[in-house]
Amino acid sequence: MSEMSDDDFLSGGSEEDFNDESMDSDFEEEDGTQYLDDKDDRPQKKAYEVDYSVLSEEQIEKAQSDMIDEVHIILDLTPENAAMLLRHFKWNKERLIEQYMDSSQRVLEYAGIDLSGSNKLEVKKVPGFMCDICCEDDDDLETIALRCNHRYCTNCYQQYLFYKIREEGEAIMIQCLNHKCKVLVDPSTIERLCTPEILHRYHELLNRTYVQDKQNLRWCPAPNCENVIDCGVTPNQLQEIVPTVMCSCGHHFCFGCGSNDHQPCPCGLVRKWLKKCEDDSETANWISANTKECPKCQSTIEKNGGCNHMTCRKCKHEFCWVCMGPWNEHGTSWYNCNRYEEKSGVDARDIQAKSRASLERYLHYYNRYANHEQSGKLDKDLYIKTEKKMTMLQSASGMSWIEVQYLDAASKVLQQCRQTLKWTYAFAFYLQRNHLTTIFEDNQKDLEMAVEGLSELFEKPTDQLANIKVEMMDKTAYVSNRRVILLDTTAKGLQDGTWEFTVEF
Known part of the structure; x- marks a missing residue:
């Protein structure tokens, strides 16, 4: 060896x-x-991996049902009222039980639940009744009232519930039609008055609010996916953990922020990096690097000629572009500033130099970040074409469909590693320079070189793919291992607090 x-x-x-x-x-x-x-x-869990589970919509509904059953038994409430209280307390069962035991009436009133009167909703006709909403006064008009006894016609209540659920997306805070009343419309009333389509939307909203209220739950952001991820990573841990999870639909994303996988970069740095790339901060940086301010009135001036003798159009102040000092100190030296080190201009030169260095440093990391992002898109497009290659290779070489799956494995590793490399440059941009940064950059370089080598093999003509199968499989395994090493060492540094950054996040 x-x-x-x-x-x-x-x-x-x-x-x-x-x-x-x-x-x-x-x-x-x-x-x-x-x-x-x-x-x-x-x-054996790696340092960058987190514990999580994938839950279906049915499992989410069962979890709610189990908690409702538990609370209704403990507090001797109907399941319906227990559910309304749990939703009001954002499914914090312990806090609900504690406060209900202290003052049940206060909790019920605060939550908009009225236990007085009959539990059964009555739809009836009231002679001489006129609806305060639509002003109908027909004796055959069907009316309903909640336990608060505010009565309205059935049609107005149905329209009201339709608007609240369908248009406003509200499910847990639908109050009585009387604008002064805080009593909630109970689920049984909604079940009775709403159409099947609206009821489906209502139950969908209940599930969504349950997931939103639970800190350990997050919907999978993939299109048309209705799965939920259960992960115990809290917002306070996001400085030291990048909680990447994979839904059963195959989508990788960050549980902390819901964005696509951005390992090894923590969520706080991702937000800062994206803001830096997308807003006008770099436009301002470019202006700072390529323009100067008049030493007298601070107007922004861009140099559009070769002469260093500048005259501010606003205040007419004359100064030297190189040292920013008064031009009358320069004698007749118009094109060669012999006072470059004079005190009058040193601060301005320092600002200019720092601004240029800052811009160049940003562009160094951004260009590599953007390059891997683009390469990742091209690798994905290449795989779509490679599916045809796999079919052609299967026919030409006599391989089975399973035997040509090494191309599929290589494509997935390439896309995964491009994503990782992209975010290593955002991570490195905010790193303080020290010996740990050198180790990180070595790992980054090794992964980058391995990825480029695998990408070259991946682009070989179809007639050469069969002959390099073993080489490509070895390279795929090596590239995957290099990624594991980089992520593992980076994750350990975040957890140990050994990385030092130039910003707070």
């Missing part, structure tokens, strides 16, 4: 080292779960 250098030790070893020892290492599944050897068959 070849001897490892110090650089290889810091960055996790070379590709040859990995290929030599890969057969002896722990087995790793495609989903990232790693299993130890025969000595210990328990799963």
Whole structure:
């Protein structure tokens, strides 16, 4: 076995080292779960992985039902009233029980629940009644009233519920039609008055508010996916954890912010980076780097000629563009400033130099960030074309469809690593320069080189793909391992607090 250098030790070893020892290492599944050897068959979680589970809509409804049953038994309430209280307390069962035990009447009143009167909703005709909403006064008019006894015609209540649920997207805070009354419309009334279409929307909204109220739950953001992710990572932990999860639909995203996978960059840095890239901050930076302010009136001036003798159009002040000092101190030296180091201009030169350096540094990281983003899109497009290659390769080489799946595996690894590399540049932009930054950049470089090598193999003509199958499979495994090493070391640094950043997040 070849001897490892110090650089290889810091960055996790070379590709040859990995290929030599890969057969002896722990087995790793495609989903990232790693299993130890025969000595210990328990799963070993990597530093950048988090515990989570995927829940279906049915499981979400069952979780609500179980909690409602528990509360209605403990507090001796109807399931309907228990549900209304839980929604009012944002499903915090412990807080609800504690406050209800202290003052049940106060809690019920505050939550808009009236226990007086009959539990059964009555729809009846009242002779001589006139609806205060539509002013109908027909004796055959059907009317309803909640426990608060504010009575309105059935049609007005149906229209009211339709508007609140369909148009406003409200489900848990629908109050009595009387604008001064805080009593909530109970679910049984909604069930009785609404059409099946509106009821479906109503139950959908109830599920959504349940997920929104629970800190450990988040909807999968993939289109047409109705799954929910249950993860215990709290907002206070997002400075030290990047909680990437994968829904059963196959979508990877960050549980903390809901964005697409942005490992190894924490959510706070992602927000700062995207704001820096998207708003006018860099426009202002460019102006600062390419223009100067008049030393007298502070008007912004852009140099559009070669002469260093500047005259402000606003206040007519004459100064030197190079040192920002008064022009009368320069004698006749119009094109060669011999007072560049004079005190009168040193501050302005420092600001100009720092601004240029800041802009150049930003562009260094942004260009590489954007390049990997674009390459990731191209790799994805290439895979769509490669599906045809897989079919052609299967026909030409006699391979089965399963045997040509190494191309699919390579494509997925490429897209995943491009995404990771993209965000390593945002991460590196905010890093303080020290020896740890050097180690990070070494890991970044190793992954980048490995990705480029695999990308080149991936673009080979169809007739060459069969001959490089083993090479591509080895390269795919190596690239995946390099990504694991980079993410694992970065995650450990976040958890240990060893990384130092130039900004607070």
